[in-house]
Amino acid sequence: MAIQITRRDLLNGMAIGAVGAMLPAYAGAPKVRLESSMRPGGPATYYPPTLTGMRGSHAGSFEVAHALAWQGQKPDAYESLDEHYDLVVVGAGMSGLAAAWYYLKKAGPEARVLVLDNHDDFGGHAKRNEFHHKDRMILSLGGAQNLDNPSNYGDIAGSLLIDLGIDEAAIAKMAANTPDDYVLGGKLGGDVGLTVPDGDEHLTIGGHWLKFFHGRGDYQAGVRDLPIPEEQKDKLVAFFGGEKDFLDDLSLTKKWDYVNNTSYNQFLVDRVGLSVDTIPILNAHLLILNGPSGWNHTVLEGILAGSPGLRAMGWLADFVDSIGAMLLDELAGDIRMFPDGNASVARLLVQKMIPGVAPGMKGFEDVAIARFNYGALDQADQSTRIRLNSTAVGVREVDDYVQIDYVQQGKPLRITANHCVLACYNNLIPALCPEMSDAQKSGLGYGVRIPFVYANILLENGRAFSELGVQITQCPYDPFQWVSAAPTVTSGGYEPPRGPDDPMVVFMMASPTPADGTEGTTRDLLRLGRHKIYASTFDDYEQQIREQLQKMLGKYGFNHEADIKAITVNRIPHGYAYWYWGLDDPEWEEGQAPHEIGRQQFGRISIANTDSEVTPLMNAAFDAAHRAVEEQTG
Numbered sequence: 200m201a202i203q204i205t206r207r208d209l210l211n212g213m214a215i216g217a218v219g220a221m222l223p224a225y226a227g228a229p230k231v232r233l234e235s236s237m238r239p240g241g242p243a244t245y246y247p248p249t250l251t252g253m254r255g256s257h258a259g260s261f262e263v264a265h266a267l268a269w270q271g272q273k274p275d276a277y278e279s280l281d282e283h284y285d286l287v288v289v290g291a292g293m294s295g296l297a298a299a300w301y302y303l304k305k306a307g308p309e310a311r312v313l314v315l316d317n318h319d320d321f322g323g324h325a326k327r328n329e330f331h332h333k334d335r336m337i338l339s340l341g342g343a344q345n346l347d348n349p350s351n352y353g354d355i356a357g358s359l360l361i362d363l364g365i366d367e368a369a370i371a372k373m374a375a376n377t378p379d380d381y382v383l384g385g386k387l388g389g390d391v392g393l394t395v396p397d398g399d400e401h402l403t404i405g406g407h408w409l410k411f412f413h414g415r416g417d418y419q420a421g422v423r424d425l426p427i428p429e430e431q432k433d434k435l436v437a438f439f440g441g442e443k444d445f446l447d448d449l450s451l452t453k454k455w456d457y458v459n460n461t462s463y464n465q466f467l468v469d470r471v472g473l474s475v476d477t478i479p480i481l482n483a484h485l486l487i488l489n490g491p492s493g494w495n496h497t498v499l500e501g502i503l504a505g506s507p508g509l510r511a512m513g514w515l516a517d518f519v520d521s522i523g524a525m526l527l528d529e530l531a532g533d534i535r536m537f538p539d540g541n542a543s544v545a546r547l548l549v550q551k552m553i554p555g556v557a558p559g560m561k562g563f564e565d566v567a568i569a570r571f572n573y574g575a576l577d578q579a580d581q582s583t584r585i586r587l588n589s590t591a592v593g594v595r596e597v598d599d600y601v602q603i604d605y606v607q608q609g610k611p612l613r614i615t616a617n618h619c620v621l622a623c624y625n626n627l628i629p630a631l632c633p634e635m636s637d638a639q640k641s642g643l644g645y646g647v648r649i650p651f652v653y654a655n656i657l658l659e660n661g662r663a664f665s666e667l668g669v670q671i672t673q674c675p676y677d678p679f680q681w682v683s684a685a686p687t688v689t690s691g692g693y694e695p696p697r698g699p700d701d702p703m704v705v706f707m708m709a710s711p712t713p714a715d716g717t718e719g720t721t722r723d724l725l726r727l728g729r730h731k732i733y734a735s736t737f738d739d740y741e742q743q744i745r746e747q748l749q750k751m752l753g754k755y756g757f758n759h760e761a762d763i764k765a766i767t768v769n770r771i772p773h774g775y776a777y778w779y780w781g782l783d784d785p786e787w788e789e790g791q792a793p794h795e796i797g798r799q800q801f802g803r804i805s806i807a808n809t810d811s812e813v814t815p816l817m818n819a820a821f822d823a824a825h826r827a828v829e830e831q832t833g
């Protein structure tokens with residue numbers, strides 16, 4: 200039976216509505232926005248991690264910035280507050296929080312520091328989703344997942360981890376705190392399944408597909424179970440197993456040229472003979488890891504990201520086995536994870552700077568379970584403050600200080616500082632600082648952040664999910680391309696659900712960037728992905744989630760109407776920092792790349808954030824923060 204491809208070339212709400220109309224079974228599903236901490240009698244009066252519904256870029260967080268970026272609109276007049284700081288940081292993501300920390304380390308704890316963020320929670324991408332059901336707290340990721348190879352952190356970034364108590368011993372504990380089958384936590388020994396449409400339901404084929412891709416394990420049996428034409432199965436088996444060199448007519452130089460200038464998917468079609476209906480099976484991995492599909496990766500980029508092909512190149516014949524194994528190890532590396540992802544790192548950092556948010560918290564041992572008092576973030580008697588729901592709209596040097604204009608819940612306000620670090624998105628900085636040179640503005644405007652959607656679904660119990668036989672599975676033909684159990688790790692004092700009868704949280708990841716070969720540069724497609732996110736409502740996502748989970752789990756007794764207790768959709772239109780792509784971007788001379796021109800110091804204003812490093816990793820956020828602080832403090 201041929202796989203039914205669900206082409207969701209949906210760039211606006213109208214198109215999504217049309218697809219919705221084709222799915223009457225889910226149209227009447229109840230709308231869930233439960234567990235809100237804002238409800239009377241909830242666990243706290245202001246506690247964003249427990250909010251459900253549309254999170255991430257939530258209503259109220261982006262409108263002011265979009266009016267500025269798209270229409271050049273901002274308030275004409277501002278109320279000047281009687282507040283002057285040593286440092287104001289724009290952006291309370293990992294880079295902004297780290298900038299505040301590095302500054303305090305240098306200037307001393309009495310230095311007056313204010314961090315502004317447009318969201319109702321701190322952490323930027325590193326956000327926490329927290330559910331409470333049946334006397335149990337269940338944590339999951341609202342974004343950034345893990346410490347990606349902390350042993351690769353340089354001295355600067357590494358020292359910050361150590362300041363937070365995440366030292367070698369803690370990192371070893373995190374490994375021990377991660378069950379052997381929890382792949383997202385870095386335990387690549389656990390299986391990674393594959394879920395494909397099969398008639399009205401979905402079929403999940405167990406085993407370790409990331410290993411199958413490289414001809415390891417019983418890849419032939421896995422492929423034979425797929426509901427795709429036999430000749431496509433034969434081709435996948437030959438490809439995964441490295442049975443032939445698919446570029447054997449090319450000289451070594453021409454091969455090098457080919458793998459650097461041809462898209463990975465074009466290679467799959469032209470050389471491997473896969474049909475466009477089969478290709479998604481090999482692309483789900485790229486979508487979730489990197490954002491764009493194999494149409495935007497070169498062959499080499501695809502393979503270096505762990506996609507199959509290395510064994511089928513011939514020219515590395517003697518090394519393929521060891522290199523294939525190395526790539527898998529490299530993907531896992533020494534990844535370490537907290538139960539709420541890097542949100543725990545943000546919480547450690549915030550509590551270090553403002554102990555009053557969680558006065559009894561010890562640190563690494565109990566960060567995951569500590570209850571934060573958000574009311575303590577912005578108190579006048581503290582030297583360090585974090586002000587949420589506040590969008591910066593103008594930052595300029597005036598004489599020997601900086602003036603910062605921002606809008607807090609509709610109120611235009613003005614403060615001043617000796618220095619300012621912009622740890623927000625590069626793209627917005629030209630609108631914040633129109634006085635910058637055109638060259639700098641164009642450098643800042645070059646990259647496009649990579650959009651994602653991460654959803655968490657609270658289920659009454661884990662019985663149906665446990666029948667899948669894998670903790671994580673790739674779903675190449677679904678709107679959410681990877682589905683996993685929420686972290687089962689115990690770091691930070693957390694006790695995750697332990698058995699199928701306990702309530703569980705399912706964690707679902709989607710890349711909205713078009714993957715169907717839509718024409719355009721990677722940057723064009725990333726913009727389309729971002730537009731798709733903004734055009735999709737919570738109801739659209741809820742319907743997709745219910746449909747996907749019902750098809751995956753229905754055969755195991757799952758009933759979405761009864762079993763789903765809450766849904767949190769974290770939409771992340773401005774996700775990973777952009778990096779340069781072989782098919783689109785030239786190789787710039789050192790110092791001439793757009794991010795290098797864009798991040799130059801601008802008087803009393805410096806630029807942090809991962810965009811300035813073209814590297815979407817927490818250590819890059821820390822490094823950028825340190826550079827910006829050093830620029831300002833000399």
Ligand SMILES: Cc1cc2nc3c(=O)[nH]c(=O)nc-3n(C[C@H](O)[C@H](O)[C@H](O)COP(=O)(O)OP(=O)(O)OC[C@H]3O[C@@H](n4cnc5c(N)ncnc54)[C@H](O)[C@@H]3O)c2cc1C
Pocket residue numbers: 264289290291292293294295315316317318322323324325342343344345346347589590591592622623624627651653771773774775776807808809810815816817818820
């Ligand atoms: C889905 C996802 C998964 C990831 N997983 C990992 C991972 O596993 N490991 C890893 O190391 N990295 C991961 N990353 C990369 C992550 O981007 C970095 O690790 C890091 O968290 C980025 O920090 P940042 O401060 O540079 O940016 P951000 O987190 O984007 O923070 C910038 C903040 O500035 C705010 N802001 C923007 N404009 C304004 C304004 N005008 N006024 C006020 N505030 C403003 C933003 O809203 C945001 O809160 C992931 C990223 C995403 C999107």
